[in-house]
Amino acid sequence: PGRTTSRAAALRHLLDRPELSFLMEAHNGLSAKLVERAGFEGIWASGLSIAAALGVRDSNEASWTQVLEVAEFMSDATRIPILLDGDTGYGNFNSVRRLVRKLEQRGVAGVCVEDKLFPKMNSFVRGGAQPLADAEEFAGKIGAAKSAQHDPDFVVVARTEALIAGQGLAEALRRAELYRCAGADAILVHSARSDADEVRAFKAEWGDRLPVVIVPTKYYRTPTEVFAEDGFSTVVWANHLMRSALRAMQITASTIFAEQHLRNVEGAVAPLAEVFEIQGEDELAEAEQRWLPQR
Ligand code: SPV
Numbered sequence: 680p681g682r683t684t685s686r687a688a689a690l691r692h693l694l695d696r697p698e699l700s701f702l703m704e705a706h707n708g709l710s711a712k713l714v715e716r717a718g719f720e721g722i723w724a725s726g727l728s729i730a731a732a733l734g735v736r737d738s739n740e741a742s743w744t745q746v747l748e749v750a751e752f753m754s755d756a757t758r759i760p761i762l763l764d765g766d767t768g769y770g771n772f773n774s775v776r777r778l779v780r781k782l783e784q785r786g787v788a789g790v791c792v793e794d795k796l797f798p799k800m801n802s803f804v805r806g807g808a809q810p811l812a813d814a815e816e817f818a819g820k821i822g823a824a825k826s827a828q829h830d831p832d833f834v835v836v837a838r839t840e841a842l843i844a845g846q847g848l849a850e851a852l853r854r855a856e857l858y859r860c861a862g863a864d865a866i867l868v869h870s871a872r873s874d875a876d877e878v879r880a881f882k883a884e885w886g887d888r889l890p891v892v893i894v895p896t897k898y899y900r901t902p903t904e905v906f907a908e909d910g911f912s913t914v915v916w917a918n919h920l921m922r923s924a925l926r927a928m929q930i931t932a933s934t935i936f937a938e939q940h941l942r943n944v945e946g947a948v949a950p951l952a953e954v955f956e957i958q959g960e961d962e963l964a965e966a967e968q969r970w971l972p973q974r
């Protein structure tokens with residue numbers, strides 16, 4: 680078994696096990712390493728955060744192969760499984776089949792695909808008013824994704840935006856059931872409300888048909904124990920490393936700009952020694968001893 684097989688199995692276990700699991704956002708190799716070092720068992724490769732870090736909008740302005748490159752750096756930088764936020768799959772069922780094969784090749788453990796239209800927009804912009812994909816067509820996309828994987832453990836999460844789009848609980852459940860029948864491994868149900876009522880109502884109706892993943896970015900006040908008691912599978916902390924990096928970089932840039940010296944900044948940023956340690960400079964020094972002629 681290669682790295683894909685074991686990491687996909689690890690992600691599948693996180694989704695399937697009875698205890699609540701957590702996926703922490705990362706958006707590049709460095710943030711992925713920090714997620715792993717913090718102790719998390721899995722990574723959410725956030726579309727929003729990757730886009731923001733690349734300086735573009737969460738509207739498929741970065742091409743899917745550019746996202747794939749970022750995911751590959753994250754995969755190479757870590758051992759824990761990565762669930763890529765694959766947006767709408769960057770096209771139709773055929774685009775998704777190719778995406779799944781490429782993700783497997785690069786050691787990404789799974790993909791989450793959402794029932795919106797390409798180019799997507801973020802669920803929290805413009806009040807979430809956005810057209811959804813035709814449910815039957817999207818179910819075909821999920822089936823196509825599942826048919827494309829070589830590793831039986833590769834995970835396909837079907838995400839419904841029905842609640843975000845204001846289409847109500849019944850429509851969210853109808854869509855989730857279609858996606859389950861199409862072969863989805865888990866359902867991500869997203870909500871933009873500041874309380875967890877609608878995702879909890881979804882879970883109560885849904886039961887245990889498939890693991891349910893949630894993203895409490897807006898309902899962050901709900902205690903995590905509530906999610907565990909309700910039997911949710913996985914909580915995604917979706918964008919908090921990108922947002923913390925943004926704030927930290929803003930403060931450092933404006934301080935250095937204003938002061939034109941580094942004295943007040945040096946103690947507030949990570950020492951270079953730590954940067955080299957995270958990059959694995961020691962390993963390179965050892966490898967040079969071993970592989971370069973020693974004169
Ligand atoms: C992401 O992190 O890109 C997500 C979650 O898809 S959200 O931004 O809430 O849509």
Ligand code: MG
Pocket residue numbers: 725726727764766
């Ligand atoms: Mg996204």
